[in-house]
Amino acid sequence: MKWGWVFLGALLSLGSLSWGEKGLEIPEYDGKDRVHDLNAKNYKSVMKKYDVMVIYYHAHVENNKNAQKAFEMEELLAAQVLDDIDDEDIGFGLVDEKKDLSVAKKLGLDEVESIYIFIDNEIIEYDGELAADTLVEFLYDVIEDPVEIIDNERELKGFHNIDEDIKLVGYFKSEKSPHFIEYDDAAEEFHPFIKFFATFDPKIAKKLNMKLNEVDFYEPFMEEPVTIPGKPYTEAELVDYIEEHDRPTLRKLEPHSMYETWEDDIDGEHIVAFAEEDDPDGFEFLEILKEVARENTDNPDLSIIWIDPDDFPLLVPYWEKTFGIDLGSPQIGVVDVEDADSVWMEMDDDEDMPTADELEDWIEDVLVCEDKFEEN
Amino acid sequence: MKWGWVFLGALLSLGSLSWGEKGLEIPEYDGKDRVHDLNAKNYKSVMKKYDVMVIYYHAHVENNKNAQKAFEMEELLAAQVLDDIDDEDIGFGLVDEKKDLSVAKKLGLDEVESIYIFIDNEIIEYDGELAADTLVEFLYDVIEDPVEIIDNERELKGFHNIDEDIKLVGYFKSEKSPHFIEYDDAAEEFHPFIKFFATFDPKIAKKLNMKLNEVDFYEPFMEEPVTIPGKPYTEAELVDYIEEHDRPTLRKLEPHSMYETWEDDIDGEHIVAFAEEDDPDGFEFLEILKEVARENTDNPDLSIIWIDPDDFPLLVPYWEKTFGIDLGSPQIGVVDVEDADSVWMEMDDDEDMPTADELEDWIEDVLVCEDKFEEN
Numbered sequence: 001m002k003w004g005w006v007f008l009g010a011l012l013s014l015g016s017l018s019w020g021e022k023g024l025e026i027p028e029y030d031g032k033d034r035v036h037d038l039n040a041k042n043y044k045s046v047m048k049k050y051d052v053m054v055i056y057y058h059a060h061v062e063n064n065k066n067a068q069k070a071f072e073m074e075e076l077l078a079a080q081v082l083d084d085i086d087d088e089d090i091g092f093g094l095v096d097e098k099k100d101l102s103v104a105k106k107l108g109l110d111e112v113e114s115i116y117i118f119i120d121n122e123i124i125e126y127d128g129e130l131a132a133d134t135l136v137e138f139l140y141d142v143i144e145d146p147v148e149i150i151d152n153e154r155e156l157k158g159f160h161n162i163d164e165d166i167k168l169v170g171y172f173k174s175e176k177s178p179h180f181i182e183y184d185d186a187a188e189e190f191h192p193f194i195k196f197f198a199t200f201d202p203k204i205a206k207k208l209n210m211k212l213n214e215v216d217f218y219e220p221f222m223e224e225p226v227t228i229p230g231k232p233y234t235e236a237e238l239v240d241y242i243e244e245h246d247r248p249t250l251r252k253l254e255p256h257s258m259y260e261t262w263e264d265d266i267d268g269e270h271i272v273a274f275a276e277e278d279d280p281d282g283f284e285f286l287e288i289l290k291e292v293a294r295e296n297t298d299n300p301d302l303s304i305i306w307i308d309p310d311d312f313p314l315l316v317p318y319w320e321k322t323f324g325i326d327l328g329s330p331q332i333g334v335v336d337v338e339d340a341d342s343v344w345m346e347m348d349d350d351e352d353m354p355t356a357d358e359l360e361d362w363i364e365d366v367l368v369c370e371d372k373f374e375e376n
Numbered sequence: 377m378k379w380g381w382v383f384l385g386a387l388l389s390l391g392s393l394s395w396g397e398k399g400l401e402i403p404e405y406d407g408k409d410r411v412h413d414l415n416a417k418n419y420k421s422v423m424k425k426y427d428v429m430v431i432y433y434h435a436h437v438e439n440n441k442n443a444q445k446a447f448e449m450e451e452l453l454a455a456q457v458l459d460d461i462d463d464e465d466i467g468f469g470l471v472d473e474k475k476d477l478s479v480a481k482k483l484g485l486d487e488v489e490s491i492y493i494f495i496d497n498e499i500i501e502y503d504g505e506l507a508a509d510t511l512v513e514f515l516y517d518v519i520e521d522p523v524e525i526i527d528n529e530r531e532l533k534g535f536h537n538i539d540e541d542i543k544l545v546g547y548f549k550s551e552k553s554p555h556f557i558e559y560d561d562a563a564e565e566f567h568p569f570i571k572f573f574a575t576f577d578p579k580i581a582k583k584l585n586m587k588l589n590e591v592d593f594y595e596p597f598m599e600e601p602v603t604i605p606g607k608p609y610t611e612a613e614l615v616d617y618i619e620e621h622d623r624p625t626l627r628k629l630e631p632h633s634m635y636e637t638w639e640d641d642i643d644g645e646h647i648v649a650f651a652e653e654d655d656p657d658g659f660e661f662l663e664i665l666k667e668v669a670r671e672n673t674d675n676p677d678l679s680i681i682w683i684d685p686d687d688f689p690l691l692v693p694y695w696e697k698t699f700g701i702d703l704g705s706p707q708i709g710v711v712d713v714e715d716a717d718s719v720w721m722e723m724d725d726d727e728d729m730p731t732a733d734e735l736e737d738w739i740e741d742v743l744v745c746e747d748k749f750e751e752n
Contacts, residue, residue, distance in 0.1 A: 022716040023646070024638050025694060133507075137689035144704075150656055152728065158659025197656075262400050270399075280526055280573075283534025313513035318401060328520075340398040352528065 034079040036093040043093070043103050050091035052143060053118040054078075054135075057109040060098035078132040078139075090139065117142055122188060127260035138192070138256045146191035147184050150199040156207060159197055163221055164252045167195040168242075170215040171205040179213045179232040186238035193257060194242065217241070219248045221290045222297060247300075250293035253307045261305065265337045271304045271363060272342075273332040274319075278310060284353055285330035291356040292363075332359065334366050410455040412469040419469070419479050426467035428519060429494040430454070430511075433485040436474035454508040454515075466515065493518055498564060503639075504632035514568070514632045522567035523560050526575040532583060535573055539597055540628045543571040544618075546591040547581040555589045555608040562614035569633060570618065593617070595624045597666045598673060623676075626669035629683045637681065641713045647680045647739060648718075649708040650695075654686060660729055661706035667732040668739075680708075680739075708735065710742050 036046045038055065047053050079092040095103050097112045108123060109116050115126040115135065124142060128134055150156055150169070159169065168187075172180035180198060187196035199205055210216060213232040216225035228241050253261055262270070273289050276282035289306065296302050309316050309327050316327050323342045325331045330353070333344035345362050347354065354362070412422045414431065423429050455468040471479050473488045484499060485492050491502040491511065500518060504510055526532050526545070535545065544563075548556035556574060563572035575581055586592060589608040592601035604617050629637055638646070649665050652658035665682065672678050685692050685703045692703050699718045701707045706729070709720035721738050723730065730738070 022713055023648075023695075023698070023711055024634060024691070131509075133689045136692075137686060140685075140689065140692070148656060152660070154660035154663050154729070155656035157663065158656035161659055162654060258400060278538060280524060280531035280534035283537055284528070284530035287530050287533065309516075310513060313509045313516065315400070316512075316516070319399075322399070335399055337398055353530070 034092065036091065038093040038095050038103055039100050040102050043095075043107070046091065046093060047118065049089070051089040051119070052139070053091045053093060054139065055093045055095055055107070055109070055116045055118070057095045057104055057112055057114055057116060058097065059112050060096055078135050119143070124192075125260075126256070127263075128254070128256035128258055131255070134255045141192035144192065146187035147196045147198050150197055150204055151201065153204070153207070156199075156204055162195060164254075165195050165220060166193075166242075166246065166248060167197060167218045168215055169197040169199065169208060169210070169218075169225075171199055171208065171210040171212055173212065174200050177213075182233060182235045183215060183238065185235040186233075186242070189235075189239055190242060190246075194246070217245060219245070219297060220252065221248075221250050221293055223294065247303050248293075249297045249299070249302055250289060250304045250306060253305050253311070255311060258312075262337065266301065266303060268337055269367075270335045270337060271302075271332070272335050273304055273306050273330070274309055274325075274327055275306060275330045276310055277308050281353075282308075282330050285332075288353055288356050288359055289332075292360050295356065295360070332363070334363075410468060412467065414469040414471050414479055415476050416478050419471075419483070422467065422469060423494065425465070427465040427495070428515070429467045429469060430515065431469045431471055431483070431485065431492045431494070433471045433480055433488055433490055433492060434473065435488050436472055454511050495519070500568075501636075502632070503636035504630070504634055507631070510631045517568035520568065522563035523572045523574050526573055526580055527577065529580070529583070532575075532580055538571060540630075541571050541596060542569075542618075542622065542624060543573060543594045544591055545573040545575065545584060545586070545594075545601075547575055547584065547586040547588055549588065550576050553589075558609060558611045559591060559614065561611040562609075562618070565611075565615055566618060566622075570622070593621060595621070595673060596628065597624075597626050597669055599670065623679050624669075625673045625675070625678055626665060626680045626682060629681050629687070631687060634688075638713065642677060642679060644713055645743075646711045646713060647678075647708070648711050649680055649682050649706070650685055650701075650703055651682060651706040652685055657729075658684075658706050661708075664729055664732050664735055665708075668736050671732065671736070708739070710739075 036042070038046060095107070095109060097104070104110075107116070107118075111125070111127075117124040117126060117139070119142060126135065126138055128138065150159055159167075170180065170183045172183070174180070183196070183198065187194075190196070199208070205212075208216070210227075211231075215228045215231065215233060215238065217228055218225045228238070230237065233241075247264060251261065273285070275285045275289065277286060286306065289304065293302075293304060309319075319325070320327055322340050323331075323333065323335070323344065325333070325344050330347065331344055333342045335342040343366050345354070345359075345366075412418070414422060471483070471485060473480070480486075483492070483494075487501070487503075493500040493502060493515070495518060502511065502514055504514065526535055535543075546556065546559045548559070550556070559572070559574065563570075566572070575584070581588075584592070586603075587607075591604045591607065591609060591614065593604055594601045602621075604614070606613065609617075623640060627637065649661070651661045651665065653662060662682065665680065669678075669680060685695075695701070696703055698716050699707075699709065699711070699720065701709070701720055706723070707720055709718045711718040719742050721730070721735075721742075
């Protein structure tokens with residue numbers, strides 16, 4: 001009863017409970033426009049004012065009025081929220097595909113309906129959900145340091161807890177080590193899509209089973225990392241290795257990179273698995289899926305996209321209709337990205353889930369059949 | 377290389393990659409209104425048409441134009457999405473506080489700016505974020521069965537994986553057992569805020585260390601459950617027990633119930649901890665927090681709200697400004713819900729985190745000091 005008297009005291013002194021609750025006011029658009037319309041005349045001077053510039057390169061307004069208006073609302077909201085932080089100079093701008101083509105060319109914007117983030121001397125393309133909360137969360141990641149340092153065992157546990165992203169960890173003597181600097185430079189190329197960690201602590205390195213100047217590469221959902229060969233590495237060697245290994249055997253569709261992931265199909269097709277992690281059925285199916293992925297991790301041609309319907313509630317009815325499936329239970333199928341044609345594995349609700357071997361056989365079979373169909 | 381030839385074959389037959397990608401079209405508002413304006417004349421006939429009716433009981437429009445308009449857009453979007461599912465008859469309606477007071481009274485709507493969901497003979501109040509995606513995700517949970525059955529060991533692993541919600545599990549002979557029926561009826565009272573599971577399998581029950589007709593109660597983040605005393609239980613006994621234990625020592629602020637949680641303060645105050653689980657620092661702090669919670673789980677007057685900033689990106693700048701803190705690293709403080717006054721623990725970025733004992737002492741001290749201040 002350590003806490004009892006403290007709270008009892010507070011009750012007596014305040015006399016009564018308060019009913020006006022504060023602390024959760026979600027901002028609304030206040031009508032003040034904080035987004036710059038960029039053009040050939042103003043873009044240089046506007047961009048100079050900010051440390052980070054977020055540019056939405058959009059289709060010409062006349063062609064695409066609804067989408068444009070909907071997204072502008074999101075960007076206005078994001079701009080309003082971030083305008084409120086004093087120590088972060090974040091600017092927002094719009095570039096029209098037709099009117100401002102010269103600006104787009106000069107800035108190197110090549111994909112319409114994308115968002116480009118200019119920070120220091122890097123350009124980061126955001127190819128995710130056009131929603132203020134997802135964009136703002138992504139921007140928080142962008143402004144963080146590209147390499148996170150692991151100082152102690154609890155932080156190491158936190159590092160191991162991350163299994164949905166590609167992550168790397170390096171062991172270096174100190175922040176001043178030239179090998180760490182190469183690693184840090186490589187991290188900037190992939191930040192914030194790939195997570196980079198480092199430790200300078202021999203005890204942590206021992207727990208990770210790492211030698212000095214070694215970098216280990218973790219594919220999502222795999223139990224063991226791969227040590228990148230040829231240490232110590234230059235920035236270019238690290239970049240090359242990561243680019244060769246950046247399509248995992250099993251990857252999760254994330255709102256902040258959903259379109260980029262979807263565009264990275266294999267021969268026009270995706271193997272897609274729907275499973276809700278917070279549901280026992282979905283969790284079970286995901287475990288089987290991870291088993292298949294682990295057994296086939298060395299195959300560069302196999303890449304499964306796992307979608308947790310909880311992350312995309314507004315898309316669930318669309319997917320159910322388009323693919324003719326019920327997302328109340330787990331599903332796996334092959335989707336043609338050109339016409340959204342798809343084939344799905346039959347799983348009886350009341351039966352047990354397929355084994356990893358059955359799942360593997362099904363994927364193989366359906367791809368062979370589709371292939372034969374195309375040849376006819 | 378089991379997969380190699382399959383994909384190579386597909387490449388040859390398709391000839392080239394396709395660029396028009398389909399499968400991720402997020403719905404936009406199409407201009408067609410699917411939300412009913414309810415009034416004394418039409419509400420009965422409208423509600424009869426649907427299995428599930430979602431009613432937004434809003435402040436009178438003249439008084440609150442911006443908020444109303446912003447939210448109507450969200451409800452329109454939710455309505456549009458859910459209209460697309462054929463086998464779910466979900467209706468959306470608006471009730472104006474001033475114009476439709478008689479309807480509100482008849483339906484038992486008592487909190488303005490809340491959403492009420494009518495399903496079967498239950499009314500569920502939604503007191504969460506006014507955003508289409510959060511509301512739609514909540515509705516998916518609402519229409520699910522209140523009790524989820526655990527059939528095998530993988531599903532049991534999925535059950536153990538859920539640690540952020542209050543959950544219960546019961547072991548019964550079968551679905552026809554009168555004790556299961558009492559349990560199922562109790563579940564309906566708390567669904568979907570509290571998670572109910574059951575098993576009919578003696579092997580699973582053995583793994584859970586449970587006897588027949590027993591129900592175990594799991595507080596969030598605790599390692600061991602508490603067996604509800606006095607089995608077998610009636611519905612009323614279960615409801616009473618749960619209502620007595622529904623404020624956990626440590627609970628996570630969730631978008632779908634954020635306002636409800638915030639209103640459940642203790643003497644006008646909340647102990648609030650900010651920690652980003654996906655960040656090693658945040659993960660470390662959360663581990664310490666769980667330790668404090670586990671040591672004090674028997675104290676009914678201690679309740680800490682954990683907020684993961686990643687779940688509320690649009691609120692982060694507001695919190696940083698209101699509370700004068702930097703959410704780039706973990707924070708713990710005491711917040712007065714009436715005026716949002718707050719006191720925060722000083723934690724040095726470069727130092728190690730506090731120990732569980734230090735954290736416990738700090739919380740105790742700051743509550744005592746505040747209390748003395750109030751008395752003066």
